[in-house]
Each structure stands twice: as C-alpha cells, then as structure tokens.
Amino acid sequence: NAGVTQTPKFRILKIGQSMTLQCAQDMNHNYMYWYRQDPGMGLKLIYYSVGAGITDKGEVPNGYNVSRSTTEDFPLRLELAAPSQTSVYFCASSYSPDSYEQYFGPGTRLTVT
Amino acid sequence: AQSVAQPEDQVNVAEGNPLTVKCTYSVSGNPYLFWYVQYPNRGLQFLLKYITGDNLVKGSYGFEAEFNKSQTSFHLKKPSALVSDSALYFCAVRPGIILTGGGNKLTFGTGTQLKVEL
Numbered sequence: 001n002a003g004v005t006q007t008p009k010f011r012i013l014k015i016g017q018s019m020t021l022q023c024a025q026d027m028n029h030n031y032m033y034w035y036r037q038d039p040g041m042g043l044k045l046i047y048y049s050v051g052a053g054i055t056d057k058g059e060v061p062n063g064y065n066v067s068r069s070t071t072e073d074f075p076l077r078l079e080l081a082a083p084s085q086t087s088v089y090f091c092a093s094s095y096s097p098d099s100y101e102q103y104f105g106p107g108t109r110l111t112v113t
Numbered sequence: 114a115q116s117v118a119q120p121e122d123q124v125n126v127a128e129g130n131p132l133t134v135k136c137t138y139s140v141s142g143n144p145y146l147f148w149y150v151q152y153p154n155r156g157l158q159f160l161l162k163y164i165t166g167d168n169l170v171k172g173s174y175g176f177e178a179e180f181n182k183s184q185t186s187f188h189l190k191k192p193s194a195l196v197s198d199s200a201l202y203f204c205a206v207r208p209g210i211i212l213t214g215g216g217n218k219l220t221f222g223t224g225t226q227l228k229v230e231l
Contacts, residue, residue, distance in 0.1 A: 004156070033218075040122070042203065042221040043157075058218070090156055101147065102219065104156035 002026050004105035006091050012111045013081040021076040021108050023091030031094045032074040033058075033102065034066065036087040043090065049074055081112045115140040117206050117222035125228045126194045134189040134225045136204030143209035146187040147219065148178055151201040160202075163187060164209075174198070194229045201226050 007022045025032065030051045035043040045058030049068040063085055065077040074093075078085060088109050092102040116139045126132045138144055145164055149157040161172025168180045178189045187204060205219040 040223055042117075042223040045218060048218065092157075101159040101162060102157075104149075104158070106156045107154075 004091055004093055004103050006089075006105035006108050008108060009106070010109045012113065013078075015081060015083065015112060017081050018077070018079050019081070019110075021078070021089055021091075021110075023074045023076065023105060024072050025074075025091075025093040025103070026072065027093060027095070027103065028071060029093035029095045029103070030071065031096065031102075032068065033092040033094075034064070034074070034076045035090045035092065036060065037090060037107075038087050046076065046089075078110075083112050086110060086112045115206055115208065115220045117204050117220055119202075119204055119222035119225045121225050122223075123226040123228060125230065128196050128229050128231050129193050132189075132191050132194040132198070132227065132229070134202050134204075134227060136187045136189065136222060137185050138187060138204070138206040139185065140206050140208050140220075144187075145207050145209050146178075146180060147205040148172065148176070148187075148189050149203045149205065149221075151203065151224070153200075157203060160189070194227075196229050196231060199227055199229045 004025045033048045034046040037043050044060045046064050047066040049055045052071050055066050088107050090107050091105040094102045118137045147162045148160040150160050151157045161170050163170050163180045171177045176191050201224045203224050204222040207219050
C-alpha cells in the first residue's frame with residue numbers, strides 16, 4: 001500500500017493564481033481530511049469528507065474548496081491565492097470514526113508571493 | 114469547544130535519560146487522546162492513543178503515555194531517550210462520542226519540539 005499520497009511536494013504561486021492540491025489514499029478509507037500547518041500553530045482542519053459525494057467545512061475553510069467524487073481522491077482547490085495561504089498542507093484519512101487514528105500524507109509546502 | 118495545550122515549545126534531554134512531553138486537554142465527556150510524531154519534512158505518524166481502560170498506554174518506539182482524568186492530562190513518556198527520537202510531537206483530542214456525522218475530527222496542540230542530545 002502507498003498509503004496517503006499528495007502532489008505536488010512544493011509549489012510557489014503568485015497572488016491571485018489558483019491551483020489544486022491532490023490527495024489520494026489506497027486504504028479504502030471513508031473519511032478524509034485536509035489540514036494546514038503553520039509554525040507554532042499546530043494543525044487546523046480546512047475541510048473533511050465522510051464519504052464520496054459528502055464534504056463539510058472545518059475550522060478554516062475560507063479560500064478553499066474540495067470535492068470527493070471517489071473514495072480514493074480528495075483534492076483541495078485554492079482559488080485566488082493569497083499570502084495568508086502560505087502554509088504546509090496535509091491530507092489525512094481514516095476508515096471510520098471507530099478506527100480512531102488518522103493516516104497522514106507527506107504534505108505539500110505552498111508559498112504564495 | 115475542545116482544546117489541547119502543550120505548554121512547552123521545546124524539551125531538551127540527554128540520550129539515555131527519561132523524557133516527558135506534557136499535554137493537557139479540554140473536551141466534553143470522555144476524551145479520546147492521541148500522540149503523533151512528525152519528523153522533518155514528513156507527515157504526522159501515529160504513536161499511541163487512549164480510548165478507555167488502563168491509564169498507562171504503550172505505543173510505538175518505546176513510548177508510553179499516562180492518562181490522568183483528574184488533571185485532564187495525557188503526558189508522553191519514554192524511559193530512555195534516543196537521539197533518533199528528536200522530532201516534533203503533537204497531542205490531539207476528540208470527544209469520545211460522535212455527536213454528528215462529522216467523523217473523528219481531531220483538535221491538535223501546537224506541538225513540542227523534542228531534542229535529544231548525546
């Protein structure tokens with residue numbers, strides 16, 4: 001199993017550009033999550049999904065959108081990138097609420113200038 | 114609202130000495146508690162969890178954590194630190210029941226950098 005994979009690893013965007021961060025998992029997990037990690041701030045939940053076709057907002061959803069057309073994929077879309085979105089983005093997945101631990105991808109480091 | 118506090122930004126310990134990384138939490142009802150470790154330029158890796166049962170839980174790489182309900186704490190411990198344990202450690206909490214269809218959303222602490230020196 002590859003686990004949770006994320007692409008790209010690094011990206012530099014100009015203000016106002018858009019991009020999609022890709023996330024895929026091959027563990028047949030129903031639940032998937034997007035977090036951002038800022039220095040000294042821990043991880044903040046952006047969006048999550050409890051299954052294909054079902055998504056919901058987390059703590060910091062503004063400026064982002066997600067979709068979940070398959071169990072495996074959970075892309076995160078940034079529209080009109082802003083410097084405040086400079087961060088490291090992690091995707092995670094878990095099988096169900098009863099499968100308590102989440103499995104994380106390696107992250108995408110995004111810089112908006 | 115649930116929250117997690119990791120009061121130390123950094124913990125320094127000599128190799129071979131015991132280590133403790135502190136965590137306190139606030140959550141409605143019984144907590145589910147977790148420790149994750151992050152090595153440089155990597156994603157978080159699960160170390161251990163407390164769901165119910167014995168207050169002392171054992172996890173990966175020789176780590177253990179003690180749940181203390183009265184002090185609302187879940188400190189991470191290891192009897193003998195290794196240089197390879199140097200990493201960023203996160204404590205996380207979620208309620209023990211799912212109140213809505215929102216999945217097991219975790220609240221993370223801000224992280225504690227552990228530095229183990231020779």
